Amino acid sequence: MRKHWGLLGIFLVVCIVTALYGKNFLTAYNLMNLVQRTALFSILALGVGFVIGTGGIDLSLGSVVCLVGIAVPWLLIEHGWSPWAVVPIVLAGSALIGLGHGLLITRLRLQPFLVTLCGLLLYRGIARWMTGDQSQGFQGEFAELRSIAVGRIPLPGLEAFRLPATTIPLIVLATVAAIFLTRTVWGRWLLATGSNESAARYSGIPTARLVTGAYVACSLLAGLGGMLFIFDVGSAQPSDFGNFYELYAIAAAVLGGCSLRGGSVSVVGIVLGTATLQVLRNSINLLGLGSQLEFAVIGAVLLAGVAADELVRRWHAARLERRGAG
Amino acid sequence: MRKHWGLLGIFLVVCIVTALYGKNFLTAYNLMNLVQRTALFSILALGVGFVIGTGGIDLSLGSVVCLVGIAVPWLLIEHGWSPWAVVPIVLAGSALIGLGHGLLITRLRLQPFLVTLCGLLLYRGIARWMTGDQSQGFQGEFAELRSIAVGRIPLPGLEAFRLPATTIPLIVLATVAAIFLTRTVWGRWLLATGSNESAARYSGIPTARLVTGAYVACSLLAGLGGMLFIFDVGSAQPSDFGNFYELYAIAAAVLGGCSLRGGSVSVVGIVLGTATLQVLRNSINLLGLGSQLEFAVIGAVLLAGVAADELVRRWHAARLERRGAG
């Protein structure tokens, strides 16, 4: 936790400023929305966290979100398949995509950036071609299935605030990921692979399998995320659904203290990073800053935040060293 | 050159297929267009090549293209400034942006990915805010100035094919970059910094200054590219001008054999990589494949290309070894 003070600081500052100067930030409805958005994006960011942990990168995540998000209503509505077939097939498909990435990266030793960039183009292209650029949606059907994402769970003691249903997969996934990374042999090995691949290989760690696994996990979570996103939003256009989500996810992970050089991942950091980004976007609307300024404000706040974080960290380190002297 | 055989192979295959099955690929008009597009994108890719050489990355390039591309007509038309003031100011501004990145990365030791991601958001935000989301264009004026980009230079002996004027800055920049990287001390030092930062520092190389310089060069070239782009296209919308160009530029550089881990940059590779991407996009239109398929085809061809390249390289290495053994 200690290393997240800086990020927590940014998060709280943004919250406080918005609560003070914006409208209705602390209403149940808004908080529910924020939790929902954070949960959805966190699932993507968690996935990319694994890949970043191995020192790789996955740029195709947004396109996987798109492909899955388009495929689900396409299969359900256009082709009339049963949800019991669609959900497993779509998830298995995303896992296969990840497997493809992993094998190309570990067996053919292609650069992750290149492989997943091709994926970014390819999966979106497939989604567009499959549907003839037609937007896909549930057209008001499948309300029950969609309640996986849009449902709100009443909490005892709280009236207005009901917990968005997506928090449940998030909590489960985040807990599993955190336990996996810190408590299991495989998690430790995954991070070791990220911090020095050849040392890991010399330690008898099956690095290729772990890296492949990370890409599978990432695409699988992107697929799951894509499904939840489409359940939440209700419809999607192949040409822009999930655009830039890979950047949001990677940014959240990096903000949350994952190093792109690999070897360190923090689940708490990832969720906190995602929450910060979401609150920032929300606060721009609530402060009434206008959508033109959205990008500029997010960029500026993030930059100021990470710079301040770094300065505080330095000052702290300098103090420690001086104390070591005394 | 030897290490570009694979890429050259992809390039030629795409050209031949398009020439055979597409329409009018080898007409002067089409070739002129291709040269023009390659020149424009190569300028961006060259810039990011320097940054990649130091082991960094610049995601803000597309937004710098946008900001500059918007600022030029905005200042010229809306504010009626003189071109003699606008061009230097805009270029100086882009250089300053790069300086900012460089200082944040070298002095504050922030991750390049994070800094330039903030830049990506910030500069586009500024462009949108500055113009109130209004698209900017030359409205038929400044034809002379624009001929820097849209001019066509007659070549002796060739009738139909006239050289697009943008090739001149490209040739100059590529030559300078190639000479800089392979023949000058600073180029050497830049690559050494990217290859092993501490080794470079221990050899008394001013690594911080070189890294900063690379970011300045990258943003400056992005600014120059943005100016040429707007001269070429004539008008731009702040919310989407230059979107994803950073990915195109990085992809071209990586295709051209630059390693994202730093230390190796090939100017020829970068230009060839850009050309390949442009020819691919062109060939999709000429083969009449329809724009929905564009992404899918580019993704698939690139992936197949790099995979084939790697396989050929391996087979070659194996053969060499066997020959040595016999």
Add this chain to the structure above:
Amino acid sequence: ADLVAAQKERIAGYAKQPMKSPHLSFVSNGVADFWTIAKAGSLAAGKDLGCEVTVVFPGAGLSDQKRMLEDLVIRGIDGVSVSPIDPKNQMEVLNQVAEQSLLITNDSDAPGSARLCYIGMDNYLAGRQCGELARKGLPGGGEVAIFIGRLEQDNAKRRWQGFVDGLLGRSTDAERRDDHTKPFTEGGYTIVGTWTDSFDRAKAKANIEDVMTRHPKLALVTGLFEYNSVLAVEVFRQAGRAGQIKIAAFDEGADVLVGIREGIVLGTVVQDPYGYGYESIKLLHALTQGKLDAIPKDGVMNIPARTITKDNVDTFWSDLKAKLAAGKAAK
């Protein structure tokens, strides 16, 4: 239906106690000049009527629009005029808005939702106007290429179909659907294809260039989104073929208007975005004052498209400039 009733009930309430300075909002379906003009109209109306107006432009498609609508509701907005991107699939979020606030649509309608009124034109008819313009400019038939930013949204599809029907001289039938992915020939006209670009201008330009390469006999192009037409003018100028390949344009890009003047563009079909903005706010304001009868009977306020040709381009342009200046002043 209950939501519509509930809104009307609220309006009846306002009749007794009109809102002092209602907070109204105008939501576009993307970012474009078109919307900036609409913004000018909205803000001008806000100024004239003395109410607070928030204009938001979702830059990243459906999910972005959804998020912005949700956030507006949270801010306690009193009335919203929205241009839904994909109305069939956006019922929930639209109804969510209607639950808390007053909802009308502009530019693109959402039939079946709880919207009180639609302000705009029929994109199919506007497309037809453009198609007819093209037919008149190219009476003998020939090869035609269509460029459009993207085809997913409903209004784009209708506009596209309208253009095709108008060009081919077919009967008026907004429900007709041709396959845009394949070239086809009818009555001497060959539609060689439809190209989209997802708003990347360099790409849009390259598309036009490449289509010229592939189809040397191209006789006419149309750009159904504003910048598509502007870029067509640009490309033909650069290639030295301005005037040889005819252009039937859409919207009021400056270069298009210049082109009409010079005679290299047949004409353009313009909507009245300023009117969309102005009328949206005016209507919403009237509703917050309890004037239920401000809503037309069939719930549609038609602001028809106009065809601008060499004859009326000058008056149109000076009028447009005045409106834009007014919008700036309102800011």
Add this chain to the structure above:
Amino acid sequence: MVRTILRTRGIGRRFAGVTALDGIEADVRAGEVLAIVGENGAGKSTLLKILSGVLAPSSGSIEEVDEHGHAHELRLRSVAEATQVGIALVHQELNLAEHLDLAGAILLGREHHRFGWLDLRSMHAEAARWLARVGLDLDPSTLCGSLPIAQRQLVEIAKALSANARILILDEPTSSLSARETDRLLAMLDELRRSGVAIVYVSHHLDEVLAIADRAIVLRDGRMAGTLERASMDRATIERLMVGRDLPPTTARPSLGAAPDRLVVDGVVTSHRRRRPASLVVKRGEIVGLAGLVGAGRTELLEAIAGLGHASGTIMLDGRALSGTMAQRVARGLAIVPEDRARHGLFTLDPVRTNVSMAWLPRGAHVGMVDHAGERDLVDGMITRLRLRPSDPARRVQTLSGGNQQKTVLGRWLAVEPSVLLLDEPTRGVDVGARHDIHEAIRAAATTGCAVLFASSDLEEVLLLADRILVMHDGAIAGELARESATEVAIMGLATGGALEAAR
């Protein structure tokens, strides 16, 4: 000739939480070799880094003394400044830019150029000279990344020599060199000394120190334990000052008798072109040493056995073929301590704990869950057993001294009780006392039945540890010597190909 040109005044250096150096007073004299000796973690590297501008001292100062004996303070803020004053350092941990060719790496920062324009031809010519000087027969346009560690070490030395420094500082330059290269280096240093260069030399090989040093400073726990003049230098004195304890005697090796074969290597050819098939056998409980010159192919052979890199031929473990990836072989009880600890051994940003327990993890795991208590005990045990210092399992490996890093890698494999233990230069950069501890640990492992095969360029170590010695020359096993009959001369004879030539 001999005069002080650099002097330190009460130099101290603290890192967050530790004092690495305190009150160091040293004179560096022109035309003299000053040796710095001490246990692992005593502060030698830290001192050298301060002298060469890599680190700034926390207290004290460095003084430069001119011809007239006037001293003035020297503030080195960067390596560049140190280079300007004529100080060059060979780092303990290798540090070459892999993408550069040898000429570029040797002359990095000192390129020949005119207005920034590189003169590649003269650079290659000069680099070739320096390469020849250190005995490397390589083309200056070879890429650094392709070289094995010993050659990279020689390149580093060439780089420092080429600076034509007034003060040449070498931090364990011989740790991966074999006897021949070491002798050549010592001869070269002697030559430099004669020409008036001041040399600061760090090594754990006391015979090197005794052979070349004019004076020696002994460090203990960051403080001066004593300064010895050449006359008063002898092995026992230095060791006593350094270690502060007497080394216990080594345990006797039991005779193996008819122990069964454990590791059988038959006709293994590694992927490299010049290699020829190698065959060998290691019995249960046997320790076999591989000797040879730099580049003889020991590392390649060990890695082939471990399943790293391509190789043909058969390898058997306990009568069953050993094949597949390294991970699969490790599961069968194989272990390898790599030669290049920085590249292949360490997770430098991680703490000692995770580094040591890395290979042990699946053993201690219940349904994939790490046994944290078991891990703690294991690591604490290993720290005590190998005398790792500082004995803090949470310390990041990056901040450990070279020798302690080596112990960390070794600890990782001793923890798994392997059935075959392959060691490549097991005590590279390890001090005398620790080397004894490590040898004892290896012997202990052998006693439990482990088959040990180790490669070492340190003949003393080979003679001390091995039950049987195999000598490699040019990719093939040139001969075998029993422990009793082995001498340095005999080994060197085989290693240089003498026996083969005699046979022809």
